Structure formats: C-alpha cells, structure tokens
Amino acid sequence: MADIANSIDLKLTGKDFLSQAETLLRLTKKLLSYRQKIFSSQRGATGFEFAEYRAYSPGDDLKRLDWNVFHRLQELVVKEYIVENPRYWIFALDCSPSMLFYEKFSLARKMIAFLMYIFLSLGDKAIFSTWPQSKANLCYYKGRKNIYSMLQELENCKTVSSQNKNFSFQNFFASLPKNSRSIIVSDFYDSSVTQEFFSLCHCRNMPAISLHIMAQEEKNSVLKTGRKILQDSESGRTLEIEITPDLLAQYARRFQQHTLEVASLCHQYGISHKEITNEFQFPKDILDILRRAGLLRF
Numbered sequence: 001m002a003d004i005a006n007s008i009d010l011k012l013t014g015k016d017f018l019s020q021a022e023t024l025l026r027l028t029k030k031l032l033s034y035r036q037k038i039f040s041s042q043r044g045a046t047g048f049e050f051a052e053y054r055a056y057s058p059g060d061d062l063k064r065l066d067w068n069v070f071h072r073l074q075e076l077v078v079k080e081y082i083v084e085n086p087r088y089w090i091f092a093l094d095c096s097p098s099m100l101f102y103e104k105f106s107l108a109r110k111m112i113a114f115l116m117y118i119f120l121s122l123g124d125k126a127i128f129s130t131w132p133q134s135k136a137n138l139c140y141y142k143g144r145k146n147i148y149s150m151l152q153e154l155e156n157c158k159t160v161s162s163q164n165k166n167f168s169f170q171n172f173f174a175s176l177p178k179n180s181r182s183i184i185v186s187d188f189y190d191s192s193v194t195q196e197f198f199s200l201c202h203c204r205n206m207p208a209i210s211l212h213i214m215a216q217e218e219k220n221s222v223l224k225t226g227r228k229i230l231q232d233s234e235s236g237r238t239l240e241i242e243i244t245p246d247l248l249a250q251y252a253r254r255f256q257q258h259t260l261e262v263a264s265l266c267h268q269y270g271i272s273h274k275e276i277t278n279e280f281q282f283p284k285d286i287l288d289i290l291r292r293a294g295l296l297r298f
Contacts (some may be wrong), residue, residue: 010152021117024283028118031287031296044242053077088127088243089119089293089298090206092169092197093157094186094213095130098233099214100159102215107278109154111211114286115183116154118295120147127176130157132167132193138175162236167193173200181293182208188262208271209292212262213226215278221251 011017056065056076064078091112099105116126121144128139128150141150182201188194188210199210223243231238241247259275267274272292276285290296 012155052080088125088180090182091128092184093130095159102217104213108213132164148247169197185211202269210273212275
C-alpha cells in the first residue's frame with residue numbers, strides 16, 4: 001500500500017490510485033467523528049448528529065421515540081438531531097515555479113486528490129483553485145459523480161512559468177460561499193501572498209489548514225561543494241557562486257528558519273499547520289489531515 005501511495009508519478013485517474021483512495025475512504029468511514037448516523041430516507045439532508053432528548057408531544061414521529069429510555073424511566077422522549085448541511089472545502093494549490101522542483105507539485109496534487117476524494121464521497125462540496133495566475137479559476141465539485149472530473153482537472157494542472165507579482169487573494173475570497181473551510185497547499189516561498197491568505201481566513205473566521213510541501217533534498221541540501229551557477233526558480237535570476245561547507249550550513253539554518261516562520265505565522269492566525277515531504281506516510285499523514293479538519297477523532 002505504501003509503495004503505491006508514495007509513487008509521485010502515480011496517475012490520478014488510474015486504477016492503482018483509485019484503489020488506494022477507496023481503501024482510504026473505507027478507513028475514514030470507520031473513524032468518523034461526526035455524521036454518526038446517515039438517514040437515506042431524508043431527502044435534502046446529508047446527515048444528522050444527535051443533540052438532545054425532549055418530552056414526547058402528540059404528533060411526533062413515533063420512530064424517533066427512544067424505547068430504551070422508556071423502559072428505564074417510564075417516560076416517552078424523542079431524540080432531537082442537528083441537521084448537517086454539506087460544507088464547502090476550498091483547496092488552493094500553489095503553481096509557482098518553485099513547486100516544480102523535486103516533484104513537489106506532483107506531491108501536492110496527489111495530497112489534494114486524496115482529500116477531495118474523501119470529502120466528495122462523504123457528501124461535502126469542494127472548490128478547487130490554483131494560484132498565482134492573474135485570474136483565479138474556481139472549479140466546483142459536488143458528490144461522487146464529480147470525482148473523476150476533479151481528478152482529471154488535477155492531472156492537467158501545470159506550474160506557471162514565472163511569478164505573478166500582482167497576484168492577490170482578495171477576489172478569490174470574495175467569491176467563496178459561507179460555511180467554507182480552506183486548505184492551502186504550497187511551499188510558502190512567497191511570504192506576502194502567504195500572509196494575505198492567512199489574514200483573509202482569519203478575518204472571515206474561516207477554519208483553515210496549511211500543508212507545507214517540501215522535499216527532503218531541500219531540508220538536507222544535495223548540492224556538492226565547488227563552483228556552481230544557481231538560478232532562482234521564482235525570478236529567473238542566475239548567480240555564479242562558490243559552494244562551501246560553511247555556505248551549506250548557512251542554507252540549512254535559513255531553510256529551518258523559513259519553516260519556523262511559516263509555522264509561527266499559522267499559529268498567529270489560528271491556522272492548523274502540517275509539513276508534508278516526499279517521504280510522507282500513507283495513510284497516516286492523510287488521516288492526520290482529516291483529523292485536523294475535524295472529520296476524524298482518534
């Protein structure tokens with residue numbers, strides 16, 4: 001199972017990925033912390049969660065009587081439930097040039113595919129968008145019937161060739177429905193865009209999760225010492241430089257500082273933060289994200 005799930009080049013619409021997604025779905029259903037009961041006879045509602053008991057009144061549905069309570073207390077009571085409306089899960093995928101390195105973009109798409117597969121299968125709705133394109137293109141999905149088209153959309157996603165310095169999430173958030181929860185998937189190298197996203201989530205009281213995509217090759221640099229020509233993936237600028245052990249140590253400290261800054265920013269805005277590397281554990285890491293989303297309790 002782990003070998004298939006950790007294959008970065010896994011085709012999202014292929015049989016192997018779909019099999020893994022179904023396995024994950026079955027496991028998720030066993031660990032659900034909400035939607036304890038699903039009533040297929042109720043049209044227009046996704047599910048119900050028990051709220052409280054109240055005294056029986058003439059005209060109440062007899063099916064809602066709790067006979068166990070009656071046998072114990074000789075009182076007629078009915079169960080009250082809270083109707084669960086489908087929620088919108090907002091996915092924002094970073095398509096900046098830096099995501100192309102070390103197959104981070106493929107990893108990010110696969111993480112989103114697993115999560116959207118679960119949410120759509122459980123009756124929630126999903127909105128998918130990429131950035132930093134000049135204009136956000138929102139893709140709306142609802143139910144299992146939209147899963148295949150969602151996977152095709154993710155497969156066709158490409159990184160942009162250059163960074164859009166004028167990008168803003170303002171219009172993106174203005175078009176989002178209420179009862180939304182967001183998941184941003186990025187390497188978070190653009191600090192200004194990152195902070196804007198977190199700030200807008202905070203202002204709208206929107207629960208959010210940040211998935212920090214990184215490669216082990218970034219955490220532990222694979223560069224060798226010697227004269228090198230480096231290129232900035234975001235700006236395209238090149239620099240000829242002498243790679244020394246001291247410089248590699250400086251890089252390691254700076255990268256650690258970057259990850260700490262992202263985590264601190266998430267803490268500041270009340271956003272759940274999780275690091276995902278190309279050595280992620282399936283299904284453990286996916287289930288942990290679902291727990292952070294409030295879907296599971298374990």
